[in-house]
Amino acid sequence: MQAHLSTIMQNFFFVFNENSRVLRIGFFSDPLVQVLWTRFLKQETEMVRSILQQVLGSQQSALRTFNFKSDVAFLQNASNFEILPAHLFK
Numbered sequence: 001m002q003a004h005l006s007t008i009m010q011n012f013f014f015v016f017n018e019n020s021r022v023l024r025i026g027f028f029s030d031p032l033v034q035v036l037w038t039r040f041l042k043q044e045t046e047m048v049r050s051i052l053q054q055v056l057g058s059q060q061s062a063l064r065t066f067n068f069k070s071d072v073a074f075l076q077n078a079s080n081f082e083i084l085p086a087h088l089f090k
Helices: 002-012 021-029 031-043 045-055 062-079
Strands: none
Touching: 021 031, 021 062, 031 045
């Protein structure tokens, strides 16, 4: 694994750490990522919902929540993949 660490970091860490739509579109367009992400969401639905509620909760402004949801919608459209299904926001 150590020999592949730089590739793993580039593909699976920086995509969330950097503020780059291009990186995220490429990431979520990858068929393997789509399969693994879908499995993750099914297995960890309540945890993801809880995190979304914390991140978008009362301490965040309505504008910030709108921007987050707009960014997710843009990424979903650009990657042709449902990244965060609507039921997770309820």
